[in-house]
Amino acid sequence: MSVTTTMRQLTQALVLGADRSPRPDISTDAALHTLAANSDDLSAWLDSVATLTLYESHGRNPATLDATIAPCHDGDVQYCSPGAAMVLERILFGDATSLLEEWCTLCAAAGLVAPPEYAMKLMYVAYNVRDDVRPMVFAAAGPRGRWMADLQKAFKRDTANAVLDDADAGDDPATIWQTAGAHTRLNLFRQLRESDPAAARELLLGSWAAESPDDRTRFIAQLRVGLSLDDEPLLEQGLDDKRKPVRQEAAELLTMLPGSAYQSRMTQRATAAVTLAPAKGLLKRKPTLAVTLPDAPDAAAKRDGLEDRQQAGLGGRAVMLRDIVAATPLSTWSAVTPTAAVEIIAESEWSAALLQGLASAAVRQRHSAWAEAILLGFIAKLDDNKHFQWRETAQQLLAIVEPARREAIVLSQLKSLSLPDALEWLEALPGPWSPAASRRILADIKSFYTKLCESPNPNADWQLRSWLREALPLRMDLAVSDDAGKGWPTGHPGWSHQLNEMIMQIDETLRLRRLIHKEFAT
Amino acid sequence: MTQAWTRDRVLNLAPDASSASAAQGQAKRSKWVSVGRSDIAFWGEIQGSGKNPYQVRIDTREMGYKCSCPSRKFPCKHALGLLLLVADSPGEVSEAAPPDWVATWLDEREARSEKREEKAAEKAAKPVDAEAQAKRAAKREERVQAGIAELQVWLRDLVRSGLAAAQVQPGSYWQHTAARMVDAQAPGLATMVRKLADCVASGEGWQHRAASAIGKLHLLIEGFSRIDTLPNAVQADIRAAVGWTQSTDELLLCEGVKGRWLVLGQRAEEEAQLTVQRTWLLHEATQQPALVLHFAAGNQSIDTSLVPGTAFDGEVVYYPGHCPLRAIVKGRESTASLATFPAMTISAAIDSYTAAQALTPWVDRWPFALDNVTVVPRTERGDTTWWLRGADGVALPIAPSFNEGWSMLAITGGRAVRVCGEWDGQSLTPLALATDTAYFVMGRQQQQARWGRVAGATT
Numbered sequence: 019m020s021v022t023t024t025m026r027q028l029t030q031a032l033v034l035g036a037d038r039s040p041r042p043d044i045s046t047d048a049a050l051h052t053l054a055a056n057s058d059d060l061s062a063w064l065d066s067v068a069t070l071t072l073y074e075s076h077g078r079n080p081a082t083l084d085a086t087i088a089p090c091h092d093g094d095v096q097y098c099s100p101g102a103a104m105v106l107e108r109i110l111f112g113d114a115t116s117l118l119e120e121w122c123t124l125c126a127a128a129g130l131v132a133p134p135e136y137a138m139k140l141m142y143v144a145y146n147v148r149d150d151v152r153p154m155v156f157a158a159a160g161p162r163g164r165w166m167a168d169l170q171k172a173f174k175r176d177t178a179n180a181v182l183d184d185a186d187a188g189d190d191p192a193t194i195w196q197t198a199g200a201h202t203r204l205n206l207f208r209q210l211r212e213s214d215p216a217a218a219r220e221l222l223l224g225s226w227a228a229e230s231p232d233d234r235t236r237f238i239a240q241l242r243v244g245l246s247l248d249d250e251p252l253l254e255q256g257l258d259d260k261r262k263p264v265r266q267e268a269a270e271l272l273t274m275l276p277g278s279a280y281q282s283r284m285t286q287r288a289t290a291a292v293t294l295a296p297a298k299g300l301l302k303r304k305p306t307l308a309v310t311l312p313d314a315p316d317a318a319a320k321r322d323g324l325e326d327r328q329q330a331g332l333g334g335r336a337v338m339l340r341d342i343v344a345a346t347p348l349s350t351w352s353a354v355t356p357t358a359a360v361e362i363i364a365e366s367e368w369s370a371a372l373l374q375g376l377a378s379a380a381v382r383q384r385h386s387a388w389a390e391a392i393l394l395g396f397i398a399k400l401d402d403n404k405h406f407q408w409r410e411t412a413q414q415l416l417a418i419v420e421p422a423r424r425e426a427i428v429l430s431q432l433k434s435l436s437l438p439d440a441l442e443w444l445e446a447l448p449g450p451w452s453p454a455a456s457r458r459i460l461a462d463i464k465s466f467y468t469k470l471c472e473s474p475n476p477n478a479d480w481q482l483r484s485w486l487r488e489a490l491p492l493r494m495d496l497a498v499s500d501d502a503g504k505g506w507p508t509g510h511p512g513w514s515h516q517l518n519e520m521i522m523q524i525d526e527t528l529r530l531r532r533l534i535h536k537e538f539a540t
Numbered sequence: 541m542t543q544a545w546t547r548d549r550v551l552n553l554a555p556d557a558s559s560a561s562a563a564q565g566q567a568k569r570s571k572w573v574s575v576g577r578s579d580i581a582f583w584g585e586i587q588g589s590g591k592n593p594y595q596v597r598i599d600t601r602e603m604g605y606k607c608s609c610p611s612r613k614f615p616c617k618h619a620l621g622l623l624l625l626v627a628d629s630p631g632e633v634s635e636a637a638p639p640d641w642v643a644t645w646l647d648e649r650e651a652r653s654e655k656r657e658e659k660a661a662e663k664a665a666k667p668v669d670a671e672a673q674a675k676r677a678a679k680r681e682e683r684v685q686a687g688i689a690e691l692q693v694w695l696r697d698l699v700r701s702g703l704a705a706a707q708v709q710p711g712s713y714w715q716h717t718a719a720r721m722v723d724a725q726a727p728g729l730a731t732m733v734r735k736l737a738d739c740v741a742s743g744e745g746w747q748h749r750a751a752s753a754i755g756k757l758h759l760l761i762e763g764f765s766r767i768d769t770l771p772n773a774v775q776a777d778i779r780a781a782v783g784w785t786q787s788t789d790e791l792l793l794c795e796g797v798k799g800r801w802l803v804l805g806q807r808a809e810e811e812a813q814l815t816v817q818r819t820w821l822l823h824e825a826t827q828q829p830a831l832v833l834h835f836a837a838g839n840q841s842i843d844t845s846l847v848p849g850t851a852f853d854g855e856v857v858y859y860p861g862h863c864p865l866r867a868i869v870k871g872r873e874s875t876a877s878l879a880t881f882p883a884m885t886i887s888a889a890i891d892s893y894t895a896a897q898a899l900t901p902w903v904d905r906w907p908f909a910l911d912n913v914t915v916v917p918r919t920e921r922g923d924t925t926w927w928l929r930g931a932d933g934v935a936l937p938i939a940p941s942f943n944e945g946w947s948m949l950a951i952t953g954g955r956a957v958r959v960c961g962e963w964d965g966q967s968l969t970p971l972a973l974a975t976d977t978a979y980f981v982m983g984r985q986q987q988q989a990r991w992g993r994v995a996g997a998t999t
Contacts, residue, residue: 029751035702060696064758071755072901075965076894080886083927083935087916089954100995104628107547111990113564135980135991137950166950169917503570515589522568 025070028063036060090165097160098130102537105530106132110139114530116492118143119151122158124538131160141167195221200233208240215244223252231261238267245271250278257321269323273345274382281347283322287312288346291339292372294362296353305354307362309372311335312342336371343375348385356391364395374411381414389418393427413446425455432459437466441482449493456495463490464505471512487520491527496535499528545630548983548992550623553603555841559613559620566621569632575622576636583642584622584633596622597645602653603844606645614841660789680725684782687724688764691717691733695758703750707740728783731811732757759901774900776860781902786859788868796857796870800824802881804907804960805971806848808984813838818962819846820907820971821856821867827882829907830856830867848972848981849994850875863899865906877994880974883911883958886930893963908968909960910936915949928959928968939967944982947991948973951980 031039036059098106102125108114109121125132132140137159144155156163194206210218222237229237238256241249249271256268257280272280293308312335315324324341326334351359363372373392380388393415416424424447431443444459451459463486470478494502503525507513554560566586569575573593575584580601585593594609596618605615626633638646694717698706706713714737721730736757739749763770763778770778779785801821808817814837821830836842846869854872858864884892889908896903913928916935926938926945938945938961952975961970972981979994 025748025751029747032699032751032754033703033747035705036700038702060699064695064699064754065762067751068755068759068762071752072759072897074752076897078890078965080890080934080936081927082933083916083918083929084933085916085918086914086929087949087954092953103993104547112547113561133993134951134953135947135993138947162950162953165953166946169949170946519565522565522570525570526568 344378563620567624
């Protein structure tokens with residue numbers, strides 16, 4: 019009998035128990051029969067089990083494996099310095115998570131990548147934690163990261179630790195389009211729009227009629243990626259759709275296409291409704307504005323998405339006026355400068371509708387001059403009620419304004435409003451700030467705290483505190499950051515332990531930022 | 541210790557996760573009123589929530605800490621914070637002459653350790669009271685024999701009623717016997733009983749595993765009952781397997797193996813409220829392995845004097861046995877970073893394991909240092925298993941409990957590397973790997989197992 023068989027028999031006997039099972043006869047076994055001669059059956063069994071256990075563990079041969087993996091082609095990749103790697107360690111596994119974007123940006127700019135032991139964590143963060151900076155973080159993982167991603171795709175269905183959840187790289191898009199589930203097709207469409215918008219469009223056109231309304235809504239929203247005039251026919255088709263979300267999305271995208279038929283239709287309507295004439299002659303100093311509310315929407319207007327419906331304090335026709343202006347290219351109003359236009363519009367009875375429309379147009383068309391004019395006009399006519407409605411629009415406009423002008427506007431707001439209220443404006447000012455702005459803002463915050471310590475109102479700054487901890491050190495200019503830890507009223511009795519912690523954290527984040535810049539500068 | 545201080549090393553000293561995170565908050569230079577270092581110590585004064593700043597002193601020779609804060613944790617967050625500061629910005633902690641409060645403490649420590657050495661030498665020089673010792677040994681032997689007899693009866697009952705019946709027994713069935721073994725001063729037997737309990741509950745294939753565990757237990761019991769007929773080295777092995785070990789003081793008096801020793805890797809495991817840390821050493825000249833065990837109970841922090849990825853010149857004393865493995869470090873000087881280690885093929889490594897087992901059947905784990913292996917994942921029935929494959933196609937499975945396979949693959953880039961790890965007869969747990977350019981160690985950073993690069997290794 020072979021060893022395996024004997025062992026199996028003995029194991030079975032052990033499982034059932036000596037009282038119940040038949041006795042395996044080891045007296046016939048070539049090697050074990052000497053043990054059978056000893057004492058009682060039970061001892062003989064146990065001796066045999068012990069002997070066979072040893073035999074098995076001594077004699078076990080290793081397995082052989084044919085499968086291998088093609089190694090990664092690193093090329094002439096260059097890894098970052100150990101100092102930079104140390105900061106990355108803090109970012110990925112420690113307390114400095116907010117510095118990820120800056121680290122990856124500087125790393126890419128220096129032409130370096132992260133050391134291979136961080137590749138997996140970077141990929142995990144790129145795909146599961148920070149979608150917004152995915153390409154940058156993925157790039158920091160370097161050739162090893164890409165290689166791992168390809169490998170994981172092959173193992174995707176089998177590993178619990180799979181990092182990626184994208185469509186199979188193996189199958190061709192057309193097959194996936196026809197056979198896969200909604201989520202996979204959407205991912206595929208989005209990816210394809212990034213690399214080959216025309217191919218994606220063709221796929222969608224082919225199956226448009228057969229798609230479910232929900233799918234149509236989702237897909238047409240994805241056309242935003244890689245949008246071009248070639249997409250116009252598909253979008254016009256979308257305008258004719260039965261479902262309102264599809265029509266709305268199609269209209270929204272068409273407003274972003276300069277030169278489209280949709281835009282010329284809207285322009286026609288706009289010039290019919292609004293006449294903005296420049297100042298003429300020596301007597302008339304101001305430009306003139308003439309507004310005729312549009313008529314009730316006809317079939318063409320409804321198709322283009324115009325509706326006679328009350329909304330947000332505006333009457334139905336005023337809403338139409340707003341939407342028409344929002345879809346018109348701002349070049350239509352080029353006869354008058356934006357500042358002058360805003361001034362004259364503000365005096366008109368239709369100012370709300372027109373300004374809202376122009377604001378939407380400026381945001382969509384990313385027109386910084388108009389955005390600035392509207393924003394300044396809005397600030398000049400600050401009205402408590404309107405303020406609340408305009409908050410979001412103001413932030414969007416601020417994002418479009420030119421960076422240098424943006425700072426000037428925010429700093430002037432900082433001056434006129436007191437600090438907790440001016441926080442919104444500060445929040446809307448994305449970094450990196452200029453050195454002058456950084457200094458001003460820091461000084462203002464310090465003087466705010468000095469005043470606060472004198473008339474303690476412990477909760478006046480609770481919103482400010484978290485913003486200071488998280489956003490301030492990331493946006494400040496590093497050249498002036500050395501003073502960040504000094505000049506606070508720490509000696510004051512009103513100064514609390516938590517505020518101290520806050521300053522420590524700001525200081526530490528700035529120190530790490532300086533370190534990252536230093537490490538990547540060489 | 542000339543080893544550079546890295547963040548990971550400091551955080552590993554923390555007794556628990558909350559200390560580690562508290563320490564990070566203390567690591568800002570602005571918090572410290574004063575800091576300084578000398579070649580054997582670090583010190584600093586930090587403003588805490590009390591009136592006067594806390595005084596922190598750290599002795600790097602034997603890793604001693606003293607802080608004037610009221611915390612009961614050891615080391616406290618201030619000491620850890622100071623070390624983190626040293627690791628992050630070494631330039632901020634400059635060399636200086638130690639102030640009085642530091643110098644006094646260092647002197648006191650030296651005096652105390654000198655006294656300890658004197659006492660130990662006295663004890664060694666004292667004529668051993670052979671009679672009393674023999675009496676103690678005889679008493680212990682009696683207890684262990686009684687325990688073994690009890691265990692034998694228990695085992696035979698188990699075999700008679702069958703493993704299937706034992707499988708449905710409550711946990712107390714096994715715990716009771718294990719506890720009885722501990723009472724009988726045979727903790728090694730208690731561990732084997734617990735291992736048997738784990739095998740019975742281990743799922744698919746449990747029958748074979750349990751049978752093997754029973755085989756080994758029976759072998760030990762039988763061996764002990766015949767112990768006087770066996771050669772000395774085997775006797776030592778049996779006693780060690782039962783859990784009866786020589787005291788470290790006695791061992792330190794023996795001659796050890798001198799030379800350059802490489803600290804390959806380290807692994808800590810929790811069993812029954814005790815943390816056991818296994819550190820694997822390799823003698824460079826003879827390629828003889830050694831295992832150093834450290835224990836820590838509950839919240840105590842575990843010994844960190846042996847750092848994986850380093851090499852030292854010193855003397856290591858083995859515990860007596862037929863196949864010497866367990867050892868303690870007697871003396872140590874001059875540490876350096878490791879770039880690589882001597883390694884062998886998979887087949888040769890398995891042969892070494894078999895040879896060791898032939899000498900001592902109770903070898904639990906054996907170190908493998910494998911050359912020229914690639915990390916290969918495979919999927920079988922929906923699970924990914926990891927393998928180390930040699931150039932000739934021979935492959936070893938990596939333990940299923942090992943979670944960092946993908947990271948390992950990323951580090952190696954699919955190329956052949958040197959890997960060292962623990963082999964338990966079934967699978968390998970990787971502990972360190974050496975590529976062409978760096979040495980990586982599987983470390984327990986902040987209670988999370990992760991691959992870390994060893995700083996200072998030559999590239």
